[in-house]
Amino acid sequence: MRRRGHWLLYAYCAYLLLPLYWLLNMALRRNQDIAAGLEVIPANATLANFAEIFNNPVWYEGFGNSLTYVSLNTLISVVVALPAAYTFSRYRFVGDKHLFFWLLTNRMAPPAVFLLPFFQLYSAIGLFDTPLAVALAHCLFTVPLAVWILEGFMSSVPKSLDEMARIDGHRLPYFFLRIFLPTIRGGIGVTVFFCFMFSWVELLLARTLTASSAKPIVVVMTRTVSASGLDWGVLAAAGVLTIVPGVAVVWFVRKHLVKGFAMGRV
Amino acid sequence: MADRRPDNRAWLGVLPVLLVVAFSAVVPLMTVVNYSLQDIFDPHNRLFVGFDWYRDILRDPRFVSALLRQLAFSAAVLAIEVPLGILVARSLPTEGRLAPLFLVIVAVPLLIPWNVVGTIWQIFARPDIGLLGATVAWLGLDFNYTSSVVDAWITLLLMDVWHWTSLVALLAYAGLASIQAPYYQAAEIDGASRWQVFRHVELPRLKSVLIIAVLLRLMDSFMIYTEPFVLTGGGPGNATTFLSQYLTSMAVGQFDLGPAAAFSVLYFLLILLMCWLFYTSVMREDRS
Numbered sequence: 105m106r107r108r109g110h111w112l113l114y115a116y117c118a119y120l121l122l123p124l125y126w127l128l129n130m131a132l133r134r135n136q137d138i139a140a141g142l143e144v145i146p147a148n149a150t151l152a153n154f155a156e157i158f159n160n161p162v163w164y165e166g167f168g169n170s171l172t173y174v175s176l177n178t179l180i181s182v183v184v185a186l187p188a189a190y191t192f193s194r195y196r197f198v199g200d201k202h203l204f205f206w207l208l209t210n211r212m213a214p215p216a217v218f219l220l221p222f223f224q225l226y227s228a229i230g231l232f233d234t235p236l237a238v239a240l241a242h243c244l245f246t247v248p249l250a251v252w253i254l255e256g257f258m259s260s261v262p263k264s265l266d267e268m269a270r271i272d273g274h275r276l277p278y279f280f281l282r283i284f285l286p287t288i289r290g291g292i293g294v295t296v297f298f299c300f301m302f303s304w305v306e307l308l309l310a311r312t313l314t315a316s317s318a319k320p321i322v323v324v325m326t327r328t329v330s331a332s333g334l335d336w337g338v339l340a341a342a343g344v345l346t347i348v349p350g351v352a353v354v355w356f357v358r359k360h361l362v363k364g365f366a367m368g369r370v
Numbered sequence: 371m372a373d374r375r376p377d378n379r380a381w382l383g384v385l386p387v388l389l390v391v392a393f394s395a396v397v398p399l400m401t402v403v404n405y406s407l408q409d410i411f412d413p414h415n416r417l418f419v420g421f422d423w424y425r426d427i428l429r430d431p432r433f434v435s436a437l438l439r440q441l442a443f444s445a446a447v448l449a450i451e452v453p454l455g456i457l458v459a460r461s462l463p464t465e466g467r468l469a470p471l472f473l474v475i476v477a478v479p480l481l482i483p484w485n486v487v488g489t490i491w492q493i494f495a496r497p498d499i500g501l502l503g504a505t506v507a508w509l510g511l512d513f514n515y516t517s518s519v520v521d522a523w524i525t526l527l528l529m530d531v532w533h534w535t536s537l538v539a540l541l542a543y544a545g546l547a548s549i550q551a552p553y554y555q556a557a558e559i560d561g562a563s564r565w566q567v568f569r570h571v572e573l574p575r576l577k578s579v580l581i582i583a584v585l586l587r588l589m590d591s592f593m594i595y596t597e598p599f600v601l602t603g604g605g606p607g608n609a610t611t612f613l614s615q616y617l618t619s620m621a622v623g624q625f626d627l628g629p630a631a632a633f634s635v636l637y638f639l640l641i642l643l644m645c646w647l648f649y650t651s652v653m654r655e656d657r658s
Binding site for chain 2: 113117119127129142144183184185187191192194198200207209212214216218220224225244305306307312321322340343346351355359
């Protein structure tokens with residue numbers, strides 16, 4: 105009743121979409137056409153740039169590597185964060201507040217700080233250049249975030265639910281897995297969204313911890329630029345492809361997201 | 371939080387998180403602190419040097435200028451993104467067929483890999499092949515972000531606003547969604563103007579999400595690396611070299627372990643200090 109779309113919203117959306125349109129425009133043109141001059145609507149639109157990516161194993165394996173470590177990271181983060189968030193929301197124990205805030209401070213650590221020690225640590229234990237190394241490194245910021253978001257959702261569930269389950273004679277693991285988790289599935293959806301998002305978009309750690317066999321798509325992109333000079337068309341096509349998973353995720357969780365935003369922490 | 375049950379066995383519940391964080395944060399951080407106090411020639415030949423590296427870093431003019439640029443960048447980004455984000459959140463429709471579509475459009479920049487954000491703006495702003503760059507050139511203005519310091523900063527700010535205003539907007543949107551209709555009805559009965567509604571009804575209820583938004587933007591803008599690295603490479607000259615980029619060139623490029631480690635510790639402490647100062651000042655104001 106109070107808010108309607110008006111000129112500011114349209115202007116903002118145009119500002120967001122114009123650069124994206126231009127990326128798509130570039131992706132649909134050949135390099136000689138790009139060099140020839142500006143075309144607001146591509147005259148000779150072609151899918152050749154996309155074809156090149158799908159026919160080159162470096163590109164599509166990079167895509168697979170990225171999806172592997174992002175999924176691994178999201179899985180690890182949510183699995184370890186669930187019991188911790190429940191503990192923080194339901195129990196009082198020695199050092200609980202300090203622990204909670206200390207966890208959050210890890211979100212404030214610049215990834216650049218961790219380059220060197222991560223490189224040495226993962227090399228020493230033989231995880232260097234594996235998707236697992238990147239997944240674990242990204243836990244640096246996804247785990248604190250996951251605990252924080254989940255704690256917010258769990259605290260909004262009345263404690264009488266726990267009491268009732270206890271009176272009914274359910275043991276804690278049964279209650280947690282079969283009753284509690286389904287109640288907060290919206291919150292788990294929001295958490296998955298944020299873990300996925302922050303792991304998918306990161307470049308610095310992913311680049312440092314991989315060499316050849318686990319190279320993620322974003323790193324393939326930066327290296328292609330330097331190798332072949334200015335292959336704008338393929339670069340733009342790769343850019344378009346990296347946007348697809350994110351848009352798909354946000355489209356699928358859009359309803360959860362609105363509800364999740366409204367009731368939870370984030 | 372008040373009626374939580376006291377039980378120290380609860381530590382078992384947080385143990386998995388502690389193990390993961392110990393591995394991914396504590397061990398590396400301790401390594402950095404360790405390096406920052408020693409001069410390492412090889413693994414068996416090291417010398418304790420105390421705070422020498424810290425002194426060197428604080429006297430390094432390139433560190434100081436990167437820090438000043440970083441502060442200017444973060445201040446500019448917060449000053450634009452927070453008000454704009456609130457305005458966008460207020461104009462987002464809450465219901466109707468188009469509401470989810472607008473929400474998805476607003477969320478899209480957040481889901482694009484950071485180096486792709488750099489690439490998008492590189493392509494968009496170039497004077498030869500970019501829509502923005504070519505349009506500005508067509509207007510008769512000399513615009514080139516690779517050679518002019520001012521143009522580089524403008525492009526960088528446009529890019530960051532493009533990339534991150536949506537985060538503030540979505541958080542504020544969530545905050546606004548939790549305000550119930552009676553508040554607005556009461557304000558309407560009192561004949562409140564739009565500004566008064568915002569100032570006395572919306573802003574107080576947005577406070578907690580805005581604190582989160584400012585904290586996130588403050589720390590993330592302070593850690594920015596990838597986007598300027600792709601867009602300008604830190605140039606022209608060093609005009610857009612921020613802390614993370616200088617640190618990365620020191621640690622990975624030149625392999626200066628000691629100074630880079632001291633830099634890292636200072637960098638982390640600085641972000642902690644800023645977040646703590648902001649948070650406590652907001653909270654103190656709340657109490658008084």
